[in-house]
Amino acid sequence: MKKLPLIFACACCIFVLSFCKRGSTSWNDDLVAPLAQGNLTLGNLFPDTTIKTNSDSSLSIMLQSPLINYQLDSLLKIPDTTITTAFTFSFAMTPTITAGSPLYFPPTPTIENPYPLSNGIQLKKAIIKSGKINYTLTNQVYRPITYHYILLSATKNNQVLDQIFTIPATDSVTGQVGSLSGSIDISGYTVDFTGINHNKVNTTVEMDSVYVARNASLGWLHQNQGFHAAFTFSSVVPQYAVGYFGSQTVSVHDTSNFTAFNSIKKGILNLNSANVSMNVSNQFGVSMRAAISNVNSINTNNPSNVVLNVQPNMFVSSAVNNGLGNPVGASTNAITLNNTNSNISSFIGNLPNKLSYSLTAQVNPMGNQSGSNDFGYYGTSFSAVLNINVPLFFSASNLILGDTQKLNLSGVTALNNINSGNLILSATNSYPFSINLNAVLLDQHKQVLGSLPISPNTITAPALNTSLQVIAPQKSVLYIPLTPALITNLQKAQYIYYTATFNTTNQPSQIKFYNNYTLQLLLTADVNYTVGGGK
Template sequence: MKKLLPYLFLLVLVACKKKDTTWNTDWAAPVVSDTLKLTKLFNDTTLVANGSFINVDLTRTILNIGLKDILNIPDTTIKQTFHPTVNLNNVPPGYTFVNAIEEHTFDLSPVQLKKIHVANGTIKIKVYNPIGTKAFFNIQLPGVTKNGVVFQKNYTVDQGTVANPGFAEEILDISNYDIDLTGEQFLSFNKLQSRLTIKSDPNGPNISISTSNTFKFEALFSSLQIDYAKGYFGNEIIEDLSTFNVPYFNNISAGSLELPNTSMQIIIENGMKMSLKGRLTQAKNTNSAGNTVVLSASEINNDFFVSPAIGAWNSFQPSTQQLNFDENNSNIKNYLENLGSNQTIGYKLQLNPWGNTSGGNDEIFPFSKIKLKVKAQLPLALSTNGLTLKDTFDLNLEQDLSKTHVESGVISLNATNSFPLSCDAVLYLMDSTNVILHTVVANSQISSSLMGAIDNIDGLYKKKSKVDFILNEAALKDINKIKKVMVEASFNTPNPSNGINELQSIPLGAFLAVKLNVKLNTKIIL
């Protein structure tokens, strides 16, 4: 929205602040020569062409969440141990004395996962051997696979004691692994299997294993980033007030703006294969004068429902719900014309409002998103009545009045305008504490293009204007005190036949060509 037309006029009026000035006796010099066109901004989606006119696209995404915002798997350690219930004597070399499967639970409640795909993550495996000879460990995680191959690792662990067991450890990358969490019977959720197999050293002696010996392995799943998940994701409520600022509107200090008939849409996109319930709790904006307008409509504080997304990896399609606000069902015109720089939109969304109706078959894909968008596209046509912009800029100029110095000057702005707006400008010269020392009023206005004539070459109305800002001796004597310049620009859209402000459309090729000159009268002190 900061690309709207009036701000361009404001920028032109202060463009000279960027130029260094040389004080000479009775001289005139050009400072700025430029042409401002809205067409230069078309790579910005704020403005889009619509035939021979321009539309303003005020679309903003205020919510965009995916799997990582819905599901967080904490670092989890699974452990499997074995210690004999009776002493085992004369265990021969190469004998498998442990072959056991266990289930382990990931604490994810209320989420109930059946399957996940790991985009990034690691597993740290550590195995312990408490006997006096080497032992051979085989670790399998039957539900953890990559390209159909089950995760397994073999470790030869040196001898140890009950008090100080031998151990081996390793950190492994498990990116791009699939993890099945349905357990041993494939009917559960949040359950991971492990299989521990241990055999004695094939090249070692007979051994004895006592009930005090504990064989163990640990697997720490760490920093898991998931890009696909299947299961039931609970009925979490996502509620927030989204506040955003439109800085351009902060500069409007007075006047009014009338927009053409327009509408606004709130679009809810559900890219997850689960039901969604939502509610728009509020929408309001506050302008620079402190005036707040609350959007009033039957759609506010009423529940809506969005169906699950459909399809799969190659046929995926999100579901959408659209809330429409127009002049027939809301106060949208007053809402937009308030020119609120501070915008607040409240929403409340709930996953699976009816519970686990899919039997744990909800799915979230890497490209699944829940989005909330605000969209308003309206013709760049406006009626302004003294719409006033103010902006302040730093200034640092000094001169010694006891030496050669400037006594008076004129800043002249020559403009060719093809926008249907007129502009009256005032400069306020201020000290460092924002106290106004001098006021410089333009001697005329930049006239609306409609006050001119149509150019048969490009079909645009054009009007030439000359505006002078006269800097008197009193202002220039205070030049060392002046540290800031506040520019005030007041805009109107007059009908050329009666002078009444009316709705005017901005043509596609509209431009403002400007030339800024400075004339100075200098007193020479020898």
């Protein structure tokens, strides 16, 4: 009987333990849910473009692409130049030197130094945006000396550039020559290149004087002692320059990016027409005759080139100088390229991702007509821009859009609970093209894990009437079966690479695209899903 409480306690334990779960509870649900939806627009096909609706409701893409951008610092190069001043003492007796006593005066109070510029450029004045004067000063005297340097041509806030340097003495025991070096920032200085009497070009004026330093002790000058000063104008970039920029010939061959078709990897776009205005803008204060040649449409994805069969040659007059702080009045010229005067349709239809060109420009082709008042501002350029208007009236054959997107579903634990089902892509398409879809899952090294089994994998094109206009939208339903293998790959994948291949209907007829065309896409999931279970 005494064991009864014990028996009861055991019974209670059994009672409690009998309700302890021996596993988790789970069951299966059939779930449907939207994952994503939206429209595929022509903007997806032609990013960086503007879609314009024409009067007949047809569409055109408009874009602007730079072709030439020739900057002032290429036209007006100010090379580094060094101006030196040196003096060596020569005398019969060894003179004493005292603190503050003069050692050297130039033959004339002011010295003109030529500033050599190439290509016949004759500068009268420049405002320096950036640049410096590097100096190296040496002193062979056994006492420190003071070098007073005044660049009379350079002023800033009405102050001339005036610098005093104290050069250490040469060590009389070791013979270690005293030296001093550094740089002077000349940003913001206005440099007058017209010399002392303002009747020259490419000429600067300076004053130099040398003294025994005020803290020097009494000493002696020795034969052949002296000093050497070198002032180097370095990396000078003008904010503004005026003068005569010469009759130089500029030759440029360059390549620029063309991004409008970046998303298109391959294919043939047979355009009905294209209209391009090549707008040339001259912001330099010089007239120019420009010959643009070898304009090349380069498609590196699907290697092919189409050379524009027009070589524009045009005269562009000088820009108007509106003064500092005001934009220059650019001088412009334009040439129109269309189906009748060029092969521009093929040029654009080549789906270029790069454009190359050669530019040969004669500066001041008629000589110094400005009276040496050519001018240039920093940041201005001689440029050419392509303004492109392409009616969406084309046939496309195997036009492939492709991209790689990051995809990390490893943290989406719900995938573990999917037993079966489909991802369903429903498309309602009124664009007159079909789209063949393919996608490949990639691991972190972008190695292929497997493809998405899309079945069927084509968004079909709607039927057209006799005017080649879409009669009614066409609905397509594409399935991606969620097999265990695919779910495993989805969880392993780090990237997804997709391609969408577009083919217009009624090929080779060219089809017009209208503003009421759309492609509505809906991605849903229809799955059998285990709730609970702690999979």
